[in-house]
Amino acid sequence: NSEKLSSARFAEATDAFVEEFTASVGFDQRMALQDIQGSLAHATMLHKIGILTEQELADIRSGLAQIRGEIERGEFVWSIKQEDVHMNIEARLTDLIGIAGKKLHTGRSRNDQVATDIRLYLRDEVDVILGQLRRLQTALLDLAEREAATIMPGFTHLQVAQPVTFGHHLMAWFEMLSRDAERFQDCRKRINVMPLGAAALAGTSYPLDRFLTAELLGFSRPSNNSLDSVSDRDFAIEFTAAASLVMLHLSRFSEELVLWASAQFDFIDIPDAFCTGSSIMPQKKNPDVPELVRGKSGRVAGHLMALLMLMKSQPLAYNKDNQEDKEPLFDTVDTVVNSLRAFADMMPRVQAKRENMYQSAKRGFATATDLADYLVRKGMAFRDAHEVVGLAVRLGLRTGRDLSELTLTELQSFSATIAEDVFDILGLEGSVALRKHIGGTAPETVRQAICDARRQILS
């Protein structure tokens, strides 16, 4: 197990530090099961085209089964002398079954092998991510349903703008996640193409049945060009870009949760199980989960940059640079899966403090635009109405009252067209109820949007 890879060509042993420096087994062993899966399919195909005998195939299968068991039980001895996951498994296989193990690599190179392993690995992880996304989306729908008629201030510039329903706000989050799921589904199509058969770069002289191997591994088809197959990692970059966007969305949600949980907003309660205390301040309850997720979004965006820069300027075909793709990719997967999971666990238990949300919307002159629209309906030009309402807000500010708390006489001093019916639209409920077009914030519209969304995520 200790012999240098391709040792025959070399006159001296690898420098001990270089051996460590170039080894990837410390991290690429994460793809061990995919590596075995790929080898099993390759061996089955090699037997089918007459390169392996029945017995050799049987030996390879039982050897790989044993290795899988050793890995799963944590008994497998990984060695940096064997550089990477591929060589470690192949060397162990040869130890176990002898000559047949040495035949497995016929018509294959680590270059197409590693490209295949990453694709198998990522395909699995995309499915895990899609599952977690769906869980979180379902949690948001349930919460949005409960809060479909809950009135809160909607913000622009983080200043109270117009009243919205909390359900509507949550459905905005849902929409972002729907696009994230679409992006992962779309990038999965380009992940799911099989490089095996490209060999080192030029293909192989053996009559490999690439369609059979692709079918055995569940790939949609073999790749078209051998040089491209072993060299490009654009599928991983795309994946990391989709991951960066979902993390960016989670980071925005986090920021809002952190603000809302503060005493100054006091819109929600985050369950204790998702918060921690302070080692010095006994009163503290810190929203750690959203804070951490917000922080973690930065590292995923960093990984995207790392992969872009890794690929840039690489000549065809495979270069060892590509070994550097794995750590950013693995950490991206872990970060996205864990962040989504934390959110999906936490959101069902977030409580809305409805009264506080309501009072906050009331304090912010949130129906000022409704008053302007009212004046327009009575025949005033919008710009003039804007001016009139500005004066009314100023009076409210000076006397510490909301627009709905001004008297009719006071309001009429700004415009004689204002009548008793103005109070219907100055209330928060009236304001949101009017916005019932598609995409609007009215409770009945939000309930319809939730209904449509449930159907969408089931399909």
Ligand code: ARG
């Ligand atoms: N460990 C390598 C990687 O991650 C596998 C492919 C190595 N191929 C080679 N010819 N050195 O990319």
